[in-house]
Amino acid sequence: MSSKKVERKKVLLMGKSGAGKTSMRSIIFASYVADDVYRLGMTMDIEHAHVRMLGNLVVNLWDCGGQDSFMDSYFMFQKEQIFKGCEVLIYVIDVKSERPEADLQGYRDCLAAIADYSANAKIFVLVHKMDLLLESEKNAIFEVKKKELEEIAHTNRLNVDIAKTSIWDKTLYSAWSKIVTQLIPKKEKFQTELQNLAEQSGANEVLLFEKATMLNICYIKNDANGHKTEDDEDLIAERMEGLSHYLKNFKLICWRKATNFESLEIRTSTFSAIMQIFTDYTCIMLVSFNPDIPMWNWRKAIDRIRPKFQKLDQKNRRAQQY
Numbered sequence: 001m002s003s004k005k006v007e008r009k010k011v012l013l014m015g016k017s018g019a020g021k022t023s024m025r026s027i028i029f030a031s032y033v034a035d036d037v038y039r040l041g042m043t044m045d046i047e048h049a050h051v052r053m054l055g056n057l058v059v060n061l062w063d064c065g066g067q068d069s070f071m072d073s074y075f076m077f078q079k080e081q082i083f084k085g086c087e088v089l090i091y092v093i094d095v096k097s098e099r100p101e102a103d104l105q106g107y108r109d110c111l112a113a114i115a116d117y118s119a120n121a122k123i124f125v126l127v128h129k130m131d132l133l134l135e136s137e138k139n140a141i142f143e144v145k146k147k148e149l150e151e152i153a154h155t156n157r158l159n160v161d162i163a164k165t166s167i168w169d170k171t172l173y174s175a176w177s178k179i180v181t182q183l184i185p186k187k188e189k190f191q192t193e194l195q196n197l198a199e200q201s202g203a204n205e206v207l208l209f210e211k212a213t214m215l216n217i218c219y220i221k222n223d224a225n226g227h228k229t230e231d232d233e234d235l236i237a238e239r240m241e242g243l244s245h246y247l248k249n250f251k252l253i254c255w256r257k258a259t260n261f262e263s264l265e266i267r268t269s270t271f272s273a274i275m276q277i278f279t280d281y282t283c284i285m286l287v288s289f290n291p292d293i294p295m296w297n298w299r300k301a302i303d304r305i306r307p308k309f310q311k312l313d314q315k316n317r318r319a320q321q322y
């Protein structure tokens with residue numbers, strides 16, 4: 001595929017040394033498990049990772065080593081090169097950092113640079129290593145941190161999306177799912193097609209996952225009468241976190257057993273679910289609270305809609321050539 005057909009999006013991953021940037025990148029994009037990340041070394045300068053998603057989207061992830069000497073150099077000599085043309089900035093803060101003031105200063109510098117060079121970039125702040133806090137203090141400490149981070153953003157006239165994360169639980173998937181969804185072009189079209197599929201197939205839920213990361217990128221829910229419904233956002237996020245986490249682990253187990261994941265069908269006394277590789281870059285899942293729903297019908301419905309998704313992708317690619 002020629003490079004002009006591809007839409008490249010620059011994503012900056014920044015934060016002080018030891019905040020956990022490379023660990024999370026390795027878990028989300030390189031299929032590491034949390035137990036493996038201790039093997040990772042310090043990031044020297046900037047590491048570039050190119051991740052292809054949904055056929056025509058390539059995420060250029062710049063993992064910027066956070067040692068003081070590198071950070072100084074970014075702001076003194078490489079500011080334009082790093083911050084120009086950036087679609088998303090992710091700033092990672094270690095919630096138990098021994099140098100919280102230095103972390104905040106790094107954050108201030110990043111926001112000022114992004115305001116100068118990519119004012120429209122979407123900004124995510126991950127308050128990371130939440131597992132190091134006691135369960136009873138997590139929410140209170142997070143809220144204080146969040147307020148402080150928002151105030152700094154507002155002084156730069158920027159909005160930030162702040163989430164708490166840890167590599168030791170599922171929160172990482174939820175935060176990254178939001179980040180990746182932000183990058184997908186024309187996602188409303190996916191949404192419309194999947195809503196049609198839900199209505200035609202009688203599924204209560206239709207979910208689309210990016211295949212490499214198993215991050216959820218689209219979620220449709222219909223009630224028993226086939227009407228679109230909306231659940232509490234936190235509840236949905238919690239379920240998606242769980243699903244992404246378990247599906248990714250299941251995929252890893254398949255790899256270790258030298259077999260490829262193709263499809264999965266579950267029928268219990270209260271629900272039915274089917275999960276299939278959908279296109280080259282996605283997996284699809286249908287769920288019904290009717291345990292007797294005929295699976296063959298769903299398989300057919302998925303096969304019918306698949307070419308549309310491939311076409312959508314080709315349309316996107318053609319549009320980008322002109």
Ligand SMILES: Nc1nc2c(ncn2[C@@H]2O[C@H](COP(=O)(O)OP(=O)(O)OP(=O)(O)O)[C@@H](O)[C@H]2O)c(=O)[nH]1
Nearest residue numbers: 017018019020021022023042043065066129166167
């Ligand atoms: N407890 C805990 N430790 C974490 C978490 N995420 C990362 N770590 C640990 O934090 C340390 C530093 O992680 P890295 O991912 O190398 O940090 P970095 O931000 O990439 O650091 P630089 O490469 O120097 O910029 C490692 O020992 C990780 O195992 C987390 O969620 N919880």
